[in-house]
Amino acid sequence: MNAIVDRQIACEENGYIPAEEELTLWASEALKACKVEGELTVRIVEPNESQSLNFQFRGKDKPTNVLSFPFTAPAGITTDLLGDLVVCKVIVESEADEQLKPLSHHWAHMVVHGCLHLLGYDHIEDDEAQQMESLEVDILATLGIANPYEDLLDKEL
Template identity: 40%
Template sequence: MSARLDLSVFVQNDFGRRGVPVSRSFETWVRAALTGRRRGRAEVNIALFDLEPARDFNLRYRGKDYATNVLSFPYEPAPREKSRLLGDLVLCPPVIAREASDQGKRVRDHYAHLTVHGVLHLIGYDHEKERDAHKMEAIERRILAELGIADPYN
């Protein structure tokens, strides 16, 4: 897939700026996740929410009553609909900051990892089965290494 990727990333930040990467960083991470896996036109929406709204999303869509770091919502176009939208990511900055601290990672690197992870979900990758998890983690490691980010699974 050598064709150029025409990418649009829209970031909605309902959390606030403190500790949150700028939109350009998210675009860099989305592009890295899609390079070699997608070509043509693509659009990804990223929303950042505080704990309570993130918890509400997780409860409503996954049946889990806690705020999680990232949720992915792949877009499923109607039959014969042509859409460049791959889907939406919901990120929760307080959870991301806490996890980064607990795991001894740079917050920015954790955002990069979770963005890449979420985008891979948008294009069909999954980690429900062990074999699929190994494959997805290997792809994440490779993408993050290209971005100069250490292995998130170490």
């Protein structure tokens, strides 16, 4: 199953920003695991835009790594549009640094995580979180990326 990704850059273009091909690969792996095809936009933003959207839609007045905005088609209209991901470059960079992870691996994790949200997965309840995290780990493994939660568990002990 393939994804079609539209990459939008709304931030300083210094440092690493994933190419559209990378974003497409990561999103495609997430969609393939869920047996879905579709289109999505990945908008890469500065902290102020992330914070504004996070406050407006989640009531949290701080920037965050990834926000997912699923698209719901009007009744009677069929479309492959899944929705939009808004990824804050600075937050992803900071988290990768704090967690001692390769930056591209953390980007891949955020895209996979966001895609799963677009497909209806959530992590509010413990059982939902376990299911979503397990799926993320499996998807990332197909990309040669280690379990992103393993290191976090080790650091919390």
